[in-house]
Amino acid sequence: MTLLASKPAPLVRPPERxxxxxMRRRDxxxxxxxxxxxxxxxxxxxxxxxxxxxxxxLHEWNVLAGTFDFVGGANFEQLASDPRLGPALRATGLFxxxxxxxxxxxALFLAVLLxxxxxxxxxxxxxxxxxxxxxxxxxxIVWGFLLQDNGGINGFLDLIGLDGPNWLRxxxxxxxxxxxxxxxxxxxxxxxxxxAALQGVPAELYEAARIxxxxxxxxxxxxxxxxxxxxxxxxxxxxxVGSLQVFxxxxxxxxxxxGTSTTVLVxxxxxxxxxxxxxGYGATISLLLFVIVLAxxxxxxRMRRKWVFHES
Amino acid sequence: xxxxxxxxxxTVAAMLALAGCGGGSDDAGASGPADLRMTIWSAxxxxxxxxxxxxxxxxxxxxxxxxITFESIPIENYTTALTTQIGGGNVxxxxxxxxxxxxxxxxxxxxxxIDKDPDLLPSTTKTWEKDGQLFAYPFSTSPxxxxxxxxxxxxxxxxxxxxxxxxxxxxxxxxxxxxAAVQKSGKGxxxxxxxxxxxxxxxxxxxxxxxARPWSEDGKTCGFDQPEMxxxxxxxxxxxxxxxxxxxPGVTKDFFAGDAAMVVTQISxxxxxxxxxxxxxxxxxxxxxxxxxAVVGQAGIGVLKRGKHxxxxxxxxxxxxxxxxxxxxxxxxxxxxxxxxxSAVLAKANPLLKPAQLESVVIDGIERGDIKxxxxxxxxxQQTVRAALDPLxxxxxxxxxxxxxxxAKVNPLLAK
Numbered sequence: 001m002t003l004l005a006s007k008p009a010p011l012v013r014p015p016e017r018x019x020x021x022x023m024r025r026r027d028x029x030x031x032x033x034x035x036x037x038x039x040x041x042x043x044x045x046x047x048x049x050x051x052x053x054x055x056x057x058l059h060e061w062n063v064l065a066g067t068f069d070f071v072g073g074a075n076f077e078q079l080a081s082d083p084r085l086g087p088a089l090r091a092t093g094l095f096x097x098x099x100x101x102x103x104x105x106x107a108l109f110l111a112v113l114l115x116x117x118x119x120x121x122x123x124x125x126x127x128x129x130x131x132x133x134x135x136x137x138x139x140x141i142v143w144g145f146l147l148q149d150n151g152g153i154n155g156f157l158d159l160i161g162l163d164g165p166n167w168l169r170x171x172x173x174x175x176x177x178x179x180x181x182x183x184x185x186x187x188x189x190x191x192x193x194x195x196a197a198l199q200g201v202p203a204e205l206y207e208a209a210r211i212x213x214x215x216x217x218x219x220x221x222x223x224x225x226x227x228x229x230x231x232x233x234x235x236x237x238x239x240x241v242g243s244l245q246v247f248x249x250x251x252x253x254x255x256x257x258x259g260t261s262t263t264v265l266v267x268x269x270x271x272x273x274x275x276x277x278x279x280g281y282g283a284t285i286s287l288l289l290f291v292i293v294l295a296x297x298x299x300x301x302r303m304r305r306k307w308v309f310h311e312s
Numbered sequence: 313x314x315x316x317x318x319x320x321x322x323t324v325a326a327m328l329a330l331a332g333c334g335g336g337s338d339d340a341g342a343s344g345p346a347d348l349r350m351t352i353w354s355a356x357x358x359x360x361x362x363x364x365x366x367x368x369x370x371x372x373x374x375x376x377x378x379x380i381t382f383e384s385i386p387i388e389n390y391t392t393a394l395t396t397q398i399g400g401g402n403v404x405x406x407x408x409x410x411x412x413x414x415x416x417x418x419x420x421x422x423x424x425x426i427d428k429d430p431d432l433l434p435s436t437t438k439t440w441e442k443d444g445q446l447f448a449y450p451f452s453t454s455p456x457x458x459x460x461x462x463x464x465x466x467x468x469x470x471x472x473x474x475x476x477x478x479x480x481x482x483x484x485x486x487x488x489x490x491x492a493a494v495q496k497s498g499k500g501x502x503x504x505x506x507x508x509x510x511x512x513x514x515x516x517x518x519x520x521x522x523x524a525r526p527w528s529e530d531g532k533t534c535g536f537d538q539p540e541m542x543x544x545x546x547x548x549x550x551x552x553x554x555x556x557x558x559x560x561p562g563v564t565k566d567f568f569a570g571d572a573a574m575v576v577t578q579i580s581x582x583x584x585x586x587x588x589x590x591x592x593x594x595x596x597x598x599x600x601x602x603x604x605x606a607v608v609g610q611a612g613i614g615v616l617k618r619g620k621h622x623x624x625x626x627x628x629x630x631x632x633x634x635x636x637x638x639x640x641x642x643x644x645x646x647x648x649x650x651x652x653x654x655s656a657v658l659a660k661a662n663p664l665l666k667p668a669q670l671e672s673v674v675i676d677g678i679e680r681g682d683i684k685x686x687x688x689x690x691x692x693x694q695q696t697v698r699a700a701l702d703p704l705x706x707x708x709x710x711x712x713x714x715x716x717x718x719x720a721k722v723n724p725l726l727a728k
Contacts, residue, residue, distance in 0.1 A: 044613060046602065061399070061421065063396075063398050063399035064394050064395065064398065064416060064417060064421075064422040065420040065421055066422070066617075066618055072486065148562045148564065149561065149562030149563050150562070150563045150564075151562075166560075166561060166562045167560060167562075169509070169561045171707065194318060196570050244614060255698075256695070256699070257510065257698065257702050258702035258703075258705075259699050259700075259702045259703070260699050263699075271669065271695060274392045274395070274396060275392055275691045275692070276689070276691050276695075277395055277416075277691070278693040279399065291423035300670075
């Protein structure tokens, strides 16, 4: 009775624990593992160096004496009053504007030209792209010989009865020379990107424009440019950032001269840090360059809403 | 949160890296043989073979020393690469130091003091001393002379410089006339070694003949606007643009390939003439308005205080530069030792040069020559002067105004 009266306690099963490794967690882990190598690279080669540059910019580091003294904002104060910074920024601006305008226009012109179904276009595409794969310093050294007063360029000009200037010794011609050397080195890459974009423009749009009586220029302006505008955005960001980082050409061709006419910001920071041994001040200049590159990139990215026709 | 963890990891890594960069380590007490490393700028196989031969002999009596390596860095970026190594904590034990940066290395305290041999000529150790202590061994003290392509000079109808030396009329005026005559034939006239219109300090081989100096003895006062320097630079400008005796800016002429009549350079370059296909001669620098003079280029070898094996490096340097090895090194690098500055010793080491050339250019040059320009913060001064001098290298330049402009730019640096 007693036994009957006392009901056995209901069997309460503990709630079943959900397995930890759910599909979502597995996917998440797989994702992290896949990006881990890249993440390690970003930490090691971007975040840590950036942190070090900020740290160094607050110090005076005498490499030879082995001293590393905290100076607070002294390097930033020096930057604000440095009389050599203005000319360096001016040279950087000149180089960047000259290179970006020439590079993008020439690359687009060549791409449109080589997008035609004509004999020999493959050869010309290879020809214009080949400098991209040539070692930068070797390319620049060869141009250095060509641009000498008694070099190949002036020899050619002499043949056609022209008296060429001393390219690397004139303040304006030296900057033009550096721009042209870099232009021919890099135009092939943008040309290929434009070519790829041009080949993605639907032929029926040109057909429709033609039927509507649009001229070649109108077709280019109203059809081609809007449809390749994402590529124009990409190439302009790449070219602007690349132009702000020019170094080897200056180091090999002009060493910043004549005067300081080709002393661009990167070359100036190299001089301060590695030649004059002002590592702290060099780090401060590199922070300025970082801010300029970041600001220009953000500006271009924001402007895309105004002039980029579509984004895929 | 994750971002914070990443930032923390980055900061720790930065601190660790910094700890590694901040200063050299001293593991002199570490067990095992000490490996020594010396940075040099020469990549000449004969130079390195001799260095290695000396190192091998040293190791025979020093089993506590392991490998001794000579690391060659191109001259164009030699000091930059060396200081970057030091900054990165990869401090060599010994380093070949150029005279232009001697004061930077000596005054900063980067070098350990070494023993001074009484045989060393005082004129050769001056650059490397501070407070009575010697901080580098001036192992190469190389006077500047003028190598002459006598074939080109004779073909241009000019008297050989050696004859002019003998007649006592070997002057810059005569040298200019010879250079101009040769340049008319399409070859180069006078080439100043390593000048290229950027390395202006190599022009000291000319301006010293006018008694000019880029700055005062104490390094505080600019000398570019002084009458002697203005006169010297006017003469050089005339030599380039009016007389056309020197290849102009942007024109390269290689004397050693037979493309120029004369080159003003260090006598240690004589080795490049071993296979010359033209007749050549070596004469002293021409007389300037201030009379006869000599200029000496120098290199020292120092022991880096923050190197890993300072004592072993000092001991090796003492062996490397002793009487016997100094005589061997004299084959390429004129010795700073009084006892070895004889034409007999030098002739044995320099078979390409005649005893008379050794006497007049090398021995005389080392004994009374001015050491090339040096100053603390030299790299910055070098660049500043280069930029300010650029307007001079045009045919219509106002020499006096340019030289005043140089001082305006240089004065703040000299005042530091």
